[in-house]
Amino acid sequence: MSFSDFLKTNTVYLDGGMGTLLQERGLKAGEQPERWNITHAQAIVEIHKAYFDAGSNVVCTNTFGANALKFSEAELDEIVKAALTNAKRAREQSVSPQEKFIALDIGPSGKLLRPYGDLDFEDAVSLFAKTVKLGVQYGAELILIETMNDSYETKAALLAAKENCELPVLVSNAYGEDGKLMTGATPAAMVAMLEGMGAAAIGANCSLGPKQLRGVAEELLANASVPVILKPNAGLPKAVDGKTTFDVTAEEFAEELVALMEKGVRLVGGCCGTTPKYIRTLTQRTKGFAPLLVTDKNLTVVSSYTHAVAFGASPVLIGERINPTGKKRFKQALKEGDIDYILSEGVSQQEKGAHILDVNVGLPDIDEPQTLQTVVCELQAVVDLPLQIDTSDAAAMERALRRYNGKAMINSVSGKKESMEAVLPLVKKYGGVVVALTLDEDGIPENAEGRVAIAEKILQAAARYGIAKKDIVFDTLAMAISADTKAAQTTLTALNRIKKELGCHTSLGVSNISFGLPCRDAVNATFFALALENGLSAAIMNPYSAEMTKTYRTYKALKNLDENCAEYIGAAASFAVAETVSQATAQAVQEDFRSELGRAIVKGFKDKTGALTKALLKSTPPLAVVNDEIIPALDRVGEGFEKKTVYLPQLLMSAEAAKNAFEEIKAHMAISGGGAAKKAAFVIATVQGDIHDIGKNIVKLLLENYGFDVVDLGKDVPPERVVEATVCRRAPLVGLSALMTTTVPAMEETIRLLRSRAPWCKIVVGGAVLTQEYADRIGADFYAKDAMETVRYAERMTE
Amino acid sequence: MSTVLVKTYAPPPFCEREILRYAGCKGTDETLSALLQACLDEVKDKLVYKVCYIELPVRITDGLCDFSAFSVRSKHLAKNLRGTERAIVFAATVGVEIDRLIAKYGRLAPSKALLMQAIGAERIEALCDAFCADMEGETRGRLKPRFSAGYGDLPLEAQREIIALLDCAKKIGVCLNESLLMSPSKSVTAFVGIDDNGGTVYEANGRKCAACDKNDCDFRREI
Structure with missing residues (x-):
């Protein structure tokens, strides 16, 4: 019988934990368990066999971390091959009568995807694809993607599986105490995405015990039109006399799972801390259990x-x-x-x-x-x-x-x-x-x-x-x-x-x-x-x-979709407040600016500057608003910052207030025709390998306020891209930011490349690790210790 | 003990003074306070406070710190751990949401991004302090000051081994990128020596700066 057919009408018993059992057999913290497929094949076979003997229908290969980031391609091939051989051998050796299948196990890559980490989505897809292809080649009958704590990585893995094989793919995520993935997805969100992409079953595993995962399981059941998987830990680990123990016994574990099977969970097993005993207890307690059939929830x-x-x-x-x-x-x-x-x-x-x-x-x-x-x-x-x-x-x-x-x-x-x-x-x-x-x-x-x-x-x-x-x-x-x-x-x-x-x-x-x-x-x-x-x-x-x-x-x-009309009442307050913002005053401000706009910028009242600018534009030409109101206000704040009477967040609030004013001016000019004359192009980037961009964004904001045509290349930018942009715009100014000592070499490389291919440009560097000495050593033209210094330098260079 | 354990903490109390210090402010005004309050309200329920850790034996010979599971060569760490026979290696994180907020406001309102970044720094430090105070109770020893990769002569490369040892990606979702930066960014790994021979009580904020010899640091606390 194929796994897909078996899944249609049966409860599927999965296996239990692998890591804890390997540790008992001597696996050290930090050691790669996947290598044991080769070095300790017999131990792996024994564990798989023990699960089959305990009644598991599906045993998952010992390939949780088997990916091309952790192993060379040759070793990866060897590991996946050995892993499947071990599982097949266990199946041959087990004499228990149930249907038995072998799943290729795929865990997270160990890297976080962009934008939070540095693994590109397509690279993640290729990475998983390699493992999937090997699994198929060596005879896996289904795929279990498990313990994923990021929805994006889950998508990459499922896409890789779908694009490279016809096998049924089970997908299980690791939810936290808050009932969400680490990156924030709810079970309902995961069901939507995974079901849409054709997962054969969807579920939860690891991180928590069965009791704590109950809410997640129920939400999955309420939303999924495919079978639901539950593979919890044996509770939480504790160290007792130098040994790891888990706080949920096999009996308690089975009891919790049975309760959820009665609600419709169709694939059951265990994760960290569970052993063949847990699976045996569960299969024995549920002998003859009639599984609930999956219904289409018909949700759009x-x-x-x-x-x-x-x-x-x-x-x-x-x-x-x-x-x-x-x-x-x-x-x-x-x-x-x-x-x-x-x-x-x-x-x-x-x-x-x-x-x-x-x-x-x-x-x-x-x-x-x-x-x-x-x-x-x-x-x-x-x-x-x-x-x-x-x-x-x-x-x-x-x-x-x-x-x-x-x-x-x-x-x-x-x-x-x-x-x-x-x-x-x-x-x-x-x-x-x-x-x-x-x-x-x-x-x-x-x-x-x-x-x-x-x-x-x-x-x-x-x-x-x-x-x-x-x-x-x-x-x-x-x-x-x-x-x-x-x-x-x-x-x-x-x-x-x-x-x-x-x-x-x-x-x-x-x-x-x-x-x-x-x-x-x-x-x-x-x-x-x-x-x-x-x-x-x-x-x-x-x-x-x-x-x-x-x-x-x-x-x-009116349609009884708003309990106690609470939303209506909440929103009604804003119905009444029409465009009164333009009448808003900044009287509390004692600054001696001619207009409220200048005062609002100095004070960082960014909600007010848009309306104030709009009002001012009715009587004043845009250029006068910029030169007579906005720029003097910005200068005032900038000077305060340089004298340390204004702190960075305050400088930024003023800059944002000014930005909103500029936004009105842009909109005004887009309608009245003709764009605002911009100053020179300024290419700005956080260098390759570095993902910190607050500093760079601050500099960008201030430069834009002072009228520079900022070309923001973002963070983690390769040297070639900086050069390309500089050459393409023939930019006279380039700003590079780095926060880590480890990324300063990338900055140096970028400067070297700029010198050879864009010799006309002046290069400003900044960032936490930079000093004047460092800047000199890597050949920058100017070291700016803060954003205002960059602005002042840029103004000097383009006068 | 040779198991990696995981703990989740309740949010430690926020310290606005610390947050402002990280944001580079030596004072505040009404507008800034209001902005900070808005940031705090937004961030409050979005963080997690997770730590994974392992206790290991320590043997120090000639600048080599041997933790049996792995060893690193660092004179400064050796000095830090002097007199201890065991140490905790831990990784802590306040999760990915703070990175989302920093990224969001980095594009839309850098003043908020700066404050979010400062809040994140304060939060992860507060979590480390809460964890260390907790461990002091659990290990029944006095804890030495935390020591992280990148301090003194302990190379950042040690991060690879620490992250692998603690199985960080799986336990608390902390990963390392090619530049040895952690994601989520508001994460910390550190060694903490356990001094079984008395010593001083673990002080959350007190001695951190006094123990450091970088005297020209903008963020140095004036005690």
């Missing part, structure tokens, strides 16, 4: 690296602001590679209550696949909302989905054959909930019947790719009522029918409805209410729109 759900967002119970708001269409300032940011502007759009939408962020970076003269991938990754470093990947470029869609940490929303597929053939395979491979537009080769049907028929066609095509109905959300296309006054009715009827007759969730780009009309917010908000009443599950909307937010809050309160 997307996830980020922390949490899941489900469709159905309450309307889902999808923020539409990360999109260049009709936004000059956004287009400018995209063209200039100003990712920070895009990130701040993401963060503000989250603050305004969006549940999902739509991400569209389509511009005619842009490398969309690369840009979309970059923006998605950068957004996922600062915003924990699920993203909706919005592109009509299939290559860009794949790049973004591959790198996305979670289960994304995908915008969109249509009833066109070409679209379905391009998009549906991606949905199947990477998982996701796809927005399906009810249009096809013949355009958008004028009536609801036509749109419902296209929806049915898309469902059939999706089913052929193995995509379930729950992973499709239909958009019945809101069209401008100014062009056709029946348009709203048609959209709503189609929406209602798809919801009721096809049982699918729906989404609308609400604001299209008011195109061509004055006072669009009012139309949008009323249409939004009507759509919600017709069963709309999600709206792509502008979270900054007060009207839309009011409708959303009111709708929830």
Whole structure:
């Protein structure tokens, strides 16, 4: 019987701990247990056999840390081969009668992925792929990815398995006391991502005892439509008289597991501290136990690296602001590679209550696949909302989905054959909930019947790719009522029918409805209410729109989706506060600046400077605002910093306040035409190997305030990239930052390369380990001990 | 004892003065205090306080510190451990969330990033102090000051062995990158000698700076 068939109807008994047993046999702390497959093969065979004898259906090879980071390729090959040989030998030797399978065991790489560590996602995929291929070559029958404490690494491992074999893949994560992975994902989020990618079973192992994992198991059971795995520790380790013991006995362990098997857990075993005795006790206690069959939970759900967002119970708001269409300032940011502007759009939408962020970076003269991938990754470093990947470029869609940490929303597929053939395979491979537009080769049907028929066609095509109905959300296309006054009715009827007759969730780009009309917010908000009443599950909307937010809050309160109207009451306070910010005063400030703007910058009131600048721009030319208000205020603070009467955080608060003022000026100029004249280009980077970038970001902020055209290359930047950027922009100034003594050589190498290929540039260095002496030794032009010094130097050099 | 054990602690009390010191401030004002408070509110429930550790025998001969599981050559560590027959090797972390916040604000509001970074530094130090105080009770010995790779002549390369010995990635999620930096960044590894012959009571913040001979350090405490 194949493992997949066995899994369908049986409880699967996995094995127990390996590490503790190896330690008993002499494995030392810090020694690689995987080498024991070769050096102590007999011991490994004995342990595997003991588990088979105890009733395990699946024994996992001793390959937890067998990866190409820890071993050379030749040794890795040898280890995986020996590991599978050992497991097979144990199976041959065991005479117990149950079905027996051998799983290739894959644990974490031992490295943290970017952006928190330095392992690139694709490198992680390749790393796991090597182990997977060897496992398949030497006869593994299934794969167990286990003890993963990072959702991103889990995705890399599962992707590697899926791309390199047809074996069933079980995926189990290590959850902490807080019921989340170390990097923050909840069980529901993991189920969304892993199920989407085709894991055969999903679960939890290690870190805690069965009692502490109960909550995690229950959350997995509530969300998973595949079997759930539970492989806990024998409680917590304690050192008693120089020996390690665990505080949960075999009997207690079995009792806890039985209780969870009765709730539906289908694959059971143990992790650290459990022994064949634990498995034997469990198999004996559950002889004849009738397992619960897995039911489809029928959840439409997307996830980020922390949490899941489900469709159905309450309307889902999808923020539409990360999109260049009709936004000059956004287009400018995209063209200039100003990712920070895009990130701040993401963060503000989250603050305004969006549940999902739509991400569209389509511009005619842009490398969309690369840009979309970059923006998605950068957004996922600062915003924990699920993203909706919005592109009509299939290559860009794949790049973004591959790198996305979670289960994304995908915008969109249509009833066109070409679209379905391009998009549906991606949905199947990477998982996701796809927005399906009810249009096809013949355009958008004028009536609801036509749109419902296209929806049915898309469902059939999706089913052929193995995509379930729950992973499709239909958009019945809101069209401008100014062009056709029946348009709203048609959209709503189609929406209602798809919801009721096809049982699918729906989404609308609400604001299209008011195109061509004055006072669009009012139309949008009323249409939004009507759509919600017709069963709309999600709206792509502008979270900054007060009207839309009011409708959303009111709708929830009226539909009994807001207990005690608490959310409504909480939000109502902000309904009343209209644009009063511009009247805000900074009277408490005694500074003698002519304008409030200058005073607000000195005081670091960054919430006020935007509105103050806007007001000032009505009567004052932008250049005067910069030269007469902002720069003098910045200088005042800068001087204070140099005299040590102002501390660094205060300097930064003023700089951020000034940045907000500049943002208004940029927006003003984007509309009135003509860009602000920037000073010289200044290339800035944290050198290769170093991931500290606070200092670099501080310098960047101040340089931008003083008008420099900062080209920020980020952190961990190879020397070649610094040179490339410097040459490409013919930048007269380069700033390099390093925090560690170990990365100063990388700084020196960067300077050497710059000297030969960009001999015109002046190089400023800074960072915790740098000194004047160090700077001289590695050949820098200037050592800046802080950000203000860099600004002053740059100004001197470009005068 | 030769097992790596794991402990999770309740959040030690926050010390705002320490945080400001790490942020390079010798004073504060209303706006700065409000910003710090906002950062503290945001960070409060997002940290973990985890330590994994092992107790090992110590034998010191001629600048070689032999912990039986592995050994390192360092005169300064040898001096630090002088007179002890056992030591704790530990790794501590406050988790990855603080890195997320530092990264987020590094892009959006560097003033907050700076404060988050200072909070992280204060938190991990407070965790190490809590752990050492706890260990002093458990080991029934007096603890010597913590000594980490990178101090004096103890090379940063020792991190590789420490991290492997403690099985850090699996136990508490701490990994080492190519430049020997730890991720999450607010993590510490250290040796702590256990002095079974009395000595001074472990003092959390007191002697740290006095024991260091880098007198021109910006962060030196004025005691």
